[in-house]
Amino acid sequence: MSTSSPLTPSKPLGLEMIVYYGCPHCGRKTPLxxxxxxxxxxCDACGRQFPVAPVDERTVRFVKTMLANGHAAVDPDYV
Structure with missing residues (x-):
């Protein structure tokens, strides 16, 4: 049996924002x-469809820019 070295933790390759919308039919928080x-x-619980209001694209781009698309969100102990 060969001994292998521990794996180095993988760092983020990108960042996406998840927004939760309340299902008007059953009340479940639906992630998008x-x-x-x-x-x-x-809805992943009741299966019914409902319309959602969009988020501001500039805000999404701002958050991604501020976090360097996920790279700046890494815990400093792992940099």
Whole structure:
């Protein structure tokens, strides 16, 4: 049996924002990847669809820029 060295923790390759929308049919928090256009969501609990309001694309870009697309969000102990 060969001994292997411990794996180095993988660092983020990118960043996405998840936004939660309340299902108007059953009340469940439904996660979506920050929709920047009006869209229809499907609840993963009851399966029914409902319209969602988009998020501001500039805000999403700002957060991604401030966190260097995930690179700046790494715990300093692992840099």
């Amino acid at each position: 990847l920050a929709p920047t256009q009006p869209a229809m969501a499907q």
